[in-house]
Amino acid sequence: MPKLYLLFFLSLSFLPFISSSDDYKSFVYAGCSQTKYTPGSPYQLSVESLLTSLSKAAESSTYANFTSSSAEPAYGLFQCRADLPISNCDSCIHSALSQLSALCPGATGAAVQLRSCFLRYDKESFLGKPDDTLLYKRCGGAAAGGYASDVFGLRDAALGSLTAAPPTGGSYRVGGAGYVQAMAQCVGDLSPKECTDCVESAVAQVKAVCGFAVGADVYLGKCYLQYWSNGVYPSRHNHVDETGKTLAIIIGILAAVALILVFLSFIRRAGGSGKY
Template sequence: MNNLSFFLFLFSASIAYPAAADDSTSAFIYAGCSQTRYAPGSPSQLNVDSLLSSLASASFASPYSNLTSAVASAAFPAFGLFQCRGDLQPSDCAECVRSALSRISSLCPFAAGAAVQLAGCFLLYGNDSFVGKPDTSVLYKKCGAAAGAGYGPDQIGIRDAALASLTGRGNGPTAGGYRVGAAGYVQAAAQCVGDQSASQCDDCVAVAAAQLRAACGYAVAGDAYLGKCYARFWYNRNGAYNDEAYHHHHDDDETGKTAAIVIGLIAGVALLIMFLTFLRKAGSYGKD
């Protein structure tokens, strides 16, 4: 299991847009489980349980840790790591990891390997060592809505510049590689798992940014999660462009629809009154 291609299936859910800072740290993004299972009560289960417990304890002291457990049997070791978002406080990191462990327990019972990505942290374990190995496989990708109005002609260039500001930092980030960037009214963020070197992190973020450029077009936001990194961008509410203009555009459509419905109801009532008046007059004429 050299990368996350060992997953048989992925679960995924929506991400709130546009501001990363507004996301709950425990908001669910995706999870994946291996096809291979271990038997309840087996040495593999005991090693996995011990590993996950140790990762939960380590999350109080560090935003990243990788551990190995072979307490029950050296023949069936369990390897695991967690990575918290670089701007989280230690208590928030620990809470996020606990939430990730709960997700794995419910979604991937007895799985020999699993991963879960929440808005604030990433957790991965398996029965083969993956520490230090790059992985640019795309696990989850999502683009925000495309605005019908309000975009400037230079928006693609500004978005691409914001994404480009996340790469080329070979001597910068250490464990976790949390990066933020911006260009004009577009903000961006990226992070690599702490087992990646600076050059591996640059390569992974560049692939994630390329995925966003290719897939998200005129979207107001986008996220790409790869095996060992992620990148995302969103339009800043306080910049020259913000998503409020987009929502107002839709609000105007809804207002127009509502007005049309009201006018239609009024016209219908008027026709009904005219019809009843005609029937009343016709009845009176017959009596005469």
Template sequence: MNCLIVRIFWLWILIFARPSTAAMNSFIYIGCSQLKYAPGSPYESGVNSILTSVVNAAAFSGYNTFKFPFPASSAVSGLYQCRGDLSGSICHDCVSEAVSRLGSSCVGAAGGAMQLEGCFVRYDNATFVGVEDKTVVTDKCGPPIDGGDESGVLTGKDGVLAYLMAGGQYFRVGGSGKVQGLAQCVQDLSISECQDCISEAIQRLKNECGSSAWGDMFLGKCYARYSERGYTAKHDENDDEMEKTLAIFIGLVAGVAVLIVFLSVLSKLLDRKGGSSGK
């Protein structure tokens, strides 16, 4: 009986507590170059080689860069990076998904970039590896903070953004009160360039998402995000549905455990009664 309860408990842990591959594969943005390459050209071979290398490498590390240099006129570079808190398997799954989507969305494009929740992949014929890029790629601000705890959330937001600003690492995560934040640079930048990029992203967040419950700011080589509901950035009704589902599941597990205990006790009582009658 106890073994069965333990198994049910660990089933719950496996379903709800571990990071979700599906969540990390959620779409954020894609960009495809207007410049096209000819089918069957050396450049197409370079793109295919780069993207294959990206997928293979993601099984072993969270970041890498590649270059296909020959011929010089068809040189292509690529890189990928996963979010700093992901396991190797989820990183690999995310990068594989990003490369698959790039292949179907940027057909024949000389360059492409894909940002998913858990990873970033880019390839191009232009020189971009090691070059800082503070261009705004996409930005979103949530609804205004509910009036009930506006001051507390704003204080938490200011605190977490200040913490992210003062970071000093490529990947930064922290919380203040109810608010959590996340920031990351692509590791082809120097630490000083990373700091400059994240500072720019955070300043834009402050200016554009002043009283919002959450905000996302993605620049060319970095991003900064904050959320009252956590840095996984699920800013929609799916959070509430997940919480309800989790509550129902926990209730069912507890109910099954109580039923098992009751049946076990009842079985023992019946066995004893049967034994007494036999005497």
């Protein structure tokens, strides 16, 4: 995702507050451009018009892309997981829109990936362009016995079934082998061949970055892939992410410091009010 600075750490702060019933809207990552548009500029009007069009389209479709017609056009799209009901897709996209405005205010380009939907806009067209850049990964716990475990033979077979789809295969693909299941979805602006290429890249990257994991998901610029075992999605595994652990510690420390400062301020005010 060129020119977008990814905000992975926000998944740590959002996920604990989301109930299992709302899991399809849980936060995965966001990316914001470093540049901002000028308030009241033609481009701001283009962005607002574009996002309005995407919001309306989500009421009746799981995928749409638009280009605002103006001197400074904005390009954008949204996509929901293909098996998500329209009503849930609409809800997911509205959640993505609200998080987009909160996380990337005034950004000339931004993207939000929730568990079951994706939304992106930019000043430069990215529509129809392949992108297999690895943006985000989540790796489950290691299988007992490492590669000696039979899970990896089943995993490879399940992932292989995703790339074995014919050239006319759709953007949403499911596969499995034994007790290992897998799914992948490409953004709808890719051709069938480009989608297969992206899924093949995702398969190679999930094996490289998640090694012994019994479940994982990876998000690339124009597709994502998940596999899981024993009927459990990787999002429900105990994921290993050292960056997340470090940030959790930092957030905890900052919260503790803030509470201490509030307490000390209260003590000072109380002491001052007792003086004549």
